Amino acid sequence: MDLVTALHAQGKRLTLQRSLVLEAIRRSRHHTTAEEIARRIREQHPQIDPSTVYRNLEALEELGLVTHTHLNDRITRWHRADVERHGHLVCRACGSEQEVPMASLEPLAARLRRDQGFEPDLAHSAIVGICRTCRSVPSGR
Amino acid sequence: MDLVTALHAQGKRLTLQRSLVLEAIRRSRHHTTAEEIARRIREQHPQIDPSTVYRNLEALEELGLVTHTHLNDRITRWHRADVERHGHLVCRACGSEQEVPMASLEPLAARLRRDQGFEPDLAHSAIVGICRTCRSVPSGR
Protein backbone atom coordinates (compact mmCIF):
# COMPACT_ATOMS: atom_id res chain seq x y z
CA MET A 1 0.00 0.00 0.00
CA ASP A 2 1.48 3.33 -1.05
CA LEU A 3 1.47 6.62 0.84
CA VAL A 4 -1.67 8.13 -0.77
CA THR A 5 -3.69 4.97 -0.20
CA ALA A 6 -2.55 4.72 3.41
CA LEU A 7 -3.44 8.38 4.00
CA HIS A 8 -6.86 8.08 2.36
CA ALA A 9 -7.64 4.97 4.39
CA GLN A 10 -7.57 7.26 7.45
CA GLY A 11 -9.41 10.18 5.84
CA LYS A 12 -6.08 12.03 5.56
CA ARG A 13 -4.88 14.00 2.54
CA LEU A 14 -1.65 14.15 0.65
CA THR A 15 -0.18 17.63 0.77
CA LEU A 16 3.16 19.05 -0.29
CA GLN A 17 3.93 19.89 3.34
CA ARG A 18 3.20 16.34 4.45
CA SER A 19 5.41 14.68 1.86
CA LEU A 20 8.21 17.13 2.58
CA VAL A 21 8.11 16.18 6.27
CA LEU A 22 8.20 12.48 5.42
CA GLU A 23 11.04 12.99 2.96
CA ALA A 24 13.00 15.07 5.48
CA ILE A 25 12.64 12.48 8.21
CA ARG A 26 13.80 9.78 5.80
CA ARG A 27 16.88 11.79 4.88
CA SER A 28 17.64 12.80 8.49
CA ARG A 29 19.89 11.10 10.93
CA HIS A 30 18.27 8.82 13.51
CA HIS A 31 16.79 10.65 16.54
CA THR A 32 16.39 14.00 14.83
CA THR A 33 14.31 16.89 16.17
CA ALA A 34 11.20 18.62 14.85
CA GLU A 35 13.10 21.91 14.79
CA GLU A 36 15.80 20.37 12.61
CA ILE A 37 13.21 19.02 10.18
CA ALA A 38 11.43 22.38 10.08
CA ARG A 39 14.73 24.19 9.50
CA ARG A 40 15.64 21.97 6.57
CA ILE A 41 12.24 22.24 4.91
CA ARG A 42 12.15 26.00 5.39
CA GLU A 43 15.45 26.39 3.56
CA GLN A 44 13.60 25.46 0.36
CA HIS A 45 10.06 26.44 1.42
CA PRO A 46 10.24 29.33 3.89
CA GLN A 47 6.44 29.78 3.78
CA ILE A 48 5.91 26.45 5.56
CA ASP A 49 5.25 27.11 9.21
CA PRO A 50 6.91 25.08 12.00
CA SER A 51 3.48 24.30 13.45
CA THR A 52 2.66 22.52 10.19
CA VAL A 53 5.74 20.36 10.66
CA TYR A 54 4.69 19.43 14.20
CA ARG A 55 1.17 18.59 13.02
CA ASN A 56 2.46 16.46 10.17
CA LEU A 57 4.85 14.52 12.39
CA GLU A 58 1.80 13.65 14.48
CA ALA A 59 -0.23 12.70 11.38
CA LEU A 60 2.58 10.50 10.05
CA GLU A 61 2.85 8.90 13.47
CA GLU A 62 -0.87 8.05 13.40
CA LEU A 63 -0.17 6.44 10.04
CA GLY A 64 2.55 4.33 11.57
CA LEU A 65 5.30 5.76 9.36
CA VAL A 66 7.22 7.68 12.03
CA THR A 67 7.59 7.51 15.81
CA HIS A 68 9.04 9.65 18.56
CA THR A 69 11.04 8.91 21.68
CA HIS A 70 12.17 10.97 24.66
CA LEU A 71 15.87 10.92 25.43
CA ASN A 72 15.75 13.87 27.82
CA ASP A 73 13.17 16.06 29.54
CA ARG A 74 12.92 18.72 26.87
CA ILE A 75 13.30 17.69 23.26
CA THR A 76 11.26 15.04 21.46
CA ARG A 77 13.23 12.92 18.96
CA TRP A 78 11.67 11.68 15.74
CA HIS A 79 12.57 8.82 13.41
CA ARG A 80 11.06 6.55 10.80
CA ALA A 81 9.04 3.69 12.27
CA ASP A 82 10.74 0.97 10.25
CA VAL A 83 14.12 1.09 12.03
CA GLU A 84 14.58 -1.66 14.58
CA ARG A 85 12.99 -0.78 17.92
CA HIS A 86 15.39 -0.38 20.80
CA GLY A 87 15.52 1.07 24.28
CA HIS A 88 17.73 3.90 25.55
CA LEU A 89 19.77 4.26 28.72
CA VAL A 90 20.67 7.85 29.53
CA CYS A 91 23.11 8.75 32.31
CA ARG A 92 22.00 11.67 34.44
CA ALA A 93 25.58 12.28 35.58
CA CYS A 94 27.50 12.44 32.28
CA GLY A 95 24.64 12.57 29.77
CA SER A 96 25.83 9.55 27.80
CA GLU A 97 23.26 7.69 25.73
CA GLN A 98 23.31 3.97 25.11
CA GLU A 99 20.99 1.83 23.03
CA VAL A 100 19.77 -1.51 24.36
CA PRO A 101 18.08 -4.30 22.41
CA MET A 102 14.39 -4.78 23.20
CA ALA A 103 15.25 -8.34 24.24
CA SER A 104 17.00 -6.98 27.35
CA LEU A 105 13.81 -5.22 28.32
CA GLU A 106 11.50 -8.10 27.50
CA PRO A 107 11.54 -9.69 30.99
CA LEU A 108 10.05 -6.48 32.42
CA ALA A 109 7.52 -6.32 29.60
CA ALA A 110 6.51 -9.92 30.30
CA ARG A 111 6.12 -9.22 33.98
CA LEU A 112 3.96 -6.11 33.44
CA ARG A 113 1.80 -8.06 31.00
CA ARG A 114 1.37 -10.89 33.49
CA ASP A 115 0.98 -8.89 36.74
CA GLN A 116 -0.82 -5.81 35.49
CA GLY A 117 -2.26 -6.78 32.12
CA PHE A 118 -0.32 -3.80 30.79
CA GLU A 119 1.44 -3.91 27.41
CA PRO A 120 4.35 -1.48 27.79
CA ASP A 121 6.19 0.40 25.07
CA LEU A 122 9.65 0.39 26.62
CA ALA A 123 11.17 2.13 23.59
CA HIS A 124 9.13 5.29 24.08
CA SER A 125 11.01 6.95 26.94
CA ALA A 126 14.66 6.53 27.75
CA ILE A 127 15.50 4.90 31.07
CA VAL A 128 17.49 7.41 33.12
CA GLY A 129 20.06 6.35 35.70
CA ILE A 130 23.78 6.17 36.30
CA CYS A 131 26.06 4.56 33.74
CA ARG A 132 28.85 2.10 34.44
CA THR A 133 31.60 4.72 34.19
CA CYS A 134 29.91 7.22 36.51
CA ARG A 135 29.05 4.47 38.99
CA SER A 136 32.67 3.35 39.25
CA VAL A 137 33.86 6.87 40.08
CA PRO A 138 34.02 7.47 43.91
CA SER A 139 31.98 10.65 44.47
CA GLY A 140 30.93 12.65 41.47
CA ARG A 141 34.13 13.97 39.84
CA MET B 1 20.73 17.88 59.96
CA ASP B 2 18.29 20.73 59.53
CA LEU B 3 17.44 22.65 56.36
CA VAL B 4 19.90 25.54 56.81
CA THR B 5 22.78 23.18 57.54
CA ALA B 6 21.94 21.00 54.54
CA LEU B 7 21.75 24.07 52.33
CA HIS B 8 25.04 25.53 53.60
CA ALA B 9 26.77 22.18 53.10
CA GLN B 10 26.18 22.69 49.37
CA GLY B 11 27.03 26.40 49.31
CA LYS B 12 23.32 27.16 49.06
CA ARG B 13 21.46 29.85 50.97
CA LEU B 14 18.21 29.98 52.88
CA THR B 15 15.80 32.44 51.34
CA LEU B 16 12.14 33.18 51.94
CA GLN B 17 11.36 32.03 48.40
CA ARG B 18 13.13 28.72 48.95
CA SER B 19 11.35 27.88 52.19
CA LEU B 20 8.01 28.84 50.68
CA VAL B 21 8.57 26.39 47.82
CA LEU B 22 9.50 23.63 50.24
CA GLU B 23 6.51 24.37 52.45
CA ALA B 24 4.17 24.45 49.44
CA ILE B 25 5.39 21.11 48.14
CA ARG B 26 4.94 19.58 51.57
CA ARG B 27 1.35 20.83 51.77
CA SER B 28 0.52 19.87 48.17
CA ARG B 29 -1.01 16.70 46.92
CA HIS B 30 1.32 14.04 45.49
CA HIS B 31 2.37 14.63 41.85
CA THR B 32 1.70 18.36 41.84
CA THR B 33 2.95 20.78 39.20
CA ALA B 34 5.35 23.71 39.36
CA GLU B 35 2.61 26.00 38.09
CA GLU B 36 0.34 24.91 40.94
CA ILE B 37 3.07 25.59 43.50
CA ALA B 38 3.80 28.98 41.93
CA ARG B 39 0.11 29.86 41.89
CA ARG B 40 -0.29 29.04 45.60
CA ILE B 41 2.79 30.97 46.65
CA ARG B 42 1.82 33.96 44.53
CA GLU B 43 -1.54 34.18 46.28
CA GLN B 44 0.32 35.37 49.40
CA HIS B 45 3.49 36.71 47.72
CA PRO B 46 2.62 38.01 44.26
CA GLN B 47 6.10 39.50 43.83
CA ILE B 48 7.68 36.03 43.68
CA ASP B 49 8.34 35.12 40.06
CA PRO B 50 7.46 31.69 38.63
CA SER B 51 11.04 31.30 37.39
CA THR B 52 12.17 31.51 41.03
CA VAL B 53 9.85 28.61 41.84
CA TYR B 54 11.33 26.52 39.00
CA ARG B 55 14.87 27.32 40.11
CA ASN B 56 14.09 26.43 43.72
CA LEU B 57 12.48 23.13 42.83
CA GLU B 58 15.75 22.29 41.10
CA ALA B 59 17.80 23.44 44.10
CA LEU B 60 15.69 21.42 46.53
CA GLU B 61 16.03 18.43 44.23
CA GLU B 62 19.84 18.77 44.34
CA LEU B 63 19.46 18.75 48.11
CA GLY B 64 17.55 15.49 47.94
CA LEU B 65 14.39 16.96 49.47
CA VAL B 66 12.15 16.84 46.43
CA THR B 67 12.03 14.88 43.15
CA HIS B 68 10.17 15.03 39.89
CA THR B 69 8.64 12.42 37.61
CA HIS B 70 7.16 12.51 34.11
CA LEU B 71 3.69 11.08 33.73
CA ASN B 72 3.12 12.55 30.27
CA ASP B 73 5.07 14.32 27.54
CA ARG B 74 4.31 17.84 28.72
CA ILE B 75 4.06 18.55 32.43
CA THR B 76 6.68 17.67 35.04
CA ARG B 77 5.26 16.43 38.38
CA TRP B 78 6.93 17.28 41.69
CA HIS B 79 6.77 15.68 45.12
CA ARG B 80 8.72 15.36 48.33
CA ALA B 81 11.54 12.85 48.15
CA ASP B 82 10.56 10.95 51.30
CA VAL B 83 7.40 9.33 49.94
CA GLU B 84 7.80 5.71 48.93
CA ARG B 85 9.24 5.37 45.43
CA HIS B 86 7.00 3.74 42.87
CA GLY B 87 6.68 3.35 39.13
CA HIS B 88 3.87 4.55 36.89
CA LEU B 89 2.03 2.87 34.05
CA VAL B 90 0.21 5.29 31.76
CA CYS B 91 -2.17 4.12 29.03
CA ARG B 92 -1.78 5.95 25.74
CA ALA B 93 -5.29 4.95 24.68
CA CYS B 94 -7.39 6.02 27.68
CA GLY B 95 -4.89 8.06 29.67
CA SER B 96 -5.33 6.04 32.87
CA GLU B 97 -2.48 6.12 35.38
CA GLN B 98 -1.53 3.24 37.63
CA GLU B 99 1.15 3.02 40.30
CA VAL B 100 3.35 -0.06 40.51
CA PRO B 101 5.63 -1.07 43.40
CA MET B 102 9.36 -0.79 42.66
CA ALA B 103 9.59 -4.52 43.39
CA SER B 104 7.74 -5.27 40.13
CA LEU B 105 10.37 -3.33 38.23
CA GLU B 106 13.33 -4.76 40.10
CA PRO B 107 13.96 -7.68 37.70
CA LEU B 108 14.61 -5.19 34.90
CA ALA B 109 16.80 -3.07 37.16
CA ALA B 110 18.81 -6.17 38.07
CA ARG B 111 19.23 -7.10 34.45
CA LEU B 112 20.39 -3.63 33.38
CA ARG B 113 22.85 -3.58 36.29
CA ARG B 114 24.21 -6.98 35.30
CA ASP B 115 24.23 -6.63 31.49
CA GLN B 116 25.03 -2.95 31.09
CA GLY B 117 26.44 -1.86 34.44
CA PHE B 118 23.68 0.70 34.42
CA GLU B 119 21.79 1.66 37.60
CA PRO B 120 18.35 2.73 36.37
CA ASP B 121 15.87 5.03 38.08
CA LEU B 122 12.67 3.37 36.94
CA ALA B 123 10.53 5.78 38.95
CA HIS B 124 11.63 8.80 36.95
CA SER B 125 9.53 8.39 33.80
CA ALA B 126 6.22 6.65 33.53
CA ILE B 127 6.10 3.55 31.35
CA VAL B 128 3.61 4.19 28.55
CA GLY B 129 1.66 1.42 26.90
CA ILE B 130 -1.84 -0.04 26.67
CA CYS B 131 -3.74 -0.91 29.83
CA ARG B 132 -5.65 -4.10 30.48
CA THR B 133 -9.03 -2.54 29.70
CA CYS B 134 -7.96 -0.98 26.41
CA ARG B 135 -6.18 -4.20 25.38
CA SER B 136 -9.31 -6.29 25.88
CA VAL B 137 -11.35 -4.03 23.59
CA PRO B 138 -11.34 -5.36 19.94
CA SER B 139 -10.18 -2.41 17.79
CA GLY B 140 -9.92 0.99 19.43
CA ARG B 141 -13.41 1.94 20.54
Place this chain on the structure above:
DNA sequence: AGTAGTATCGCAAGTAGTAGCAATAGCGTA
Protein backbone atom coordinates in the same frame (compact mmCIF):
# COMPACT_ATOMS: atom_id res chain seq x y z
C1' DA C 1 27.50 46.04 63.70
C1' DG C 2 29.95 46.67 59.03
C1' DT C 3 31.61 44.87 54.75
C1' DA C 4 32.96 41.96 50.87
C1' DG C 5 31.70 38.17 48.00
C1' DT C 6 28.56 35.70 45.50
C1' DA C 7 24.07 33.00 45.50
C1' DT C 8 19.66 34.19 44.42
C1' DC C 9 16.13 37.25 42.83
C1' DG C 10 12.74 39.64 39.58
C1' DC C 11 12.24 40.67 34.99
C1' DA C 12 12.40 40.02 30.15
C1' DA C 13 13.38 37.26 26.30
C1' DG C 14 14.02 32.73 24.35
C1' DT C 15 12.71 27.57 23.45
C1' DA C 16 9.83 23.67 22.17
C1' DG C 17 5.88 22.78 21.36
C1' DT C 18 0.17 23.24 21.32
C1' DA C 19 -4.26 25.20 20.02
C1' DG C 20 -7.88 28.34 17.90
C1' DC C 21 -9.21 30.47 13.72
C1' DA C 22 -10.21 32.05 9.13
C1' DA C 23 -8.37 31.13 4.49
C1' DT C 24 -6.88 27.57 1.37
C1' DA C 25 -6.71 23.44 -1.10
C1' DG C 26 -7.20 18.12 -1.53
C1' DC C 27 -10.62 14.77 -2.75
C1' DG C 28 -15.01 12.46 -4.04
C1' DT C 29 -18.73 13.16 -6.93
C1' DA C 30 -21.17 15.06 -10.63
Place this chain on the structure above:
DNA sequence: TACGCTATTGCTACTACTTGCGATACTACT
Protein backbone atom coordinates in the same frame (compact mmCIF):
# COMPACT_ATOMS: atom_id res chain seq x y z
C1' DT D 1 -13.87 20.46 -15.65
C1' DA D 2 -16.61 22.24 -11.95
C1' DC D 3 -18.39 22.02 -7.09
C1' DG D 4 -18.95 21.17 -2.26
C1' DC D 5 -17.19 19.29 1.82
C1' DT D 6 -13.81 19.50 5.19
C1' DA D 7 -8.78 18.38 6.20
C1' DT D 8 -5.01 21.15 6.36
C1' DT D 9 -2.51 25.41 6.35
C1' DG D 10 -0.27 29.87 8.00
C1' DC D 11 -0.73 32.88 11.55
C1' DT D 12 -1.04 34.27 16.20
C1' DA D 13 -1.41 33.47 20.91
C1' DC D 14 -0.60 30.53 24.67
C1' DT D 15 1.77 26.88 27.79
C1' DA D 16 5.56 25.19 30.45
C1' DC D 17 9.46 25.94 31.20
C1' DT D 18 14.75 27.91 30.64
C1' DT D 19 18.21 31.41 30.40
C1' DG D 20 20.76 35.98 30.68
C1' DC D 21 21.31 40.04 33.22
C1' DG D 22 21.74 43.62 36.54
C1' DA D 23 19.90 44.40 41.27
C1' DT D 24 19.34 42.41 45.82
C1' DA D 25 20.27 40.06 49.97
C1' DC D 26 22.29 35.90 52.40
C1' DT D 27 26.76 34.49 54.72
C1' DA D 28 31.18 34.46 56.48
C1' DC D 29 34.50 37.22 58.38
C1' DT D 30 36.18 41.02 60.92
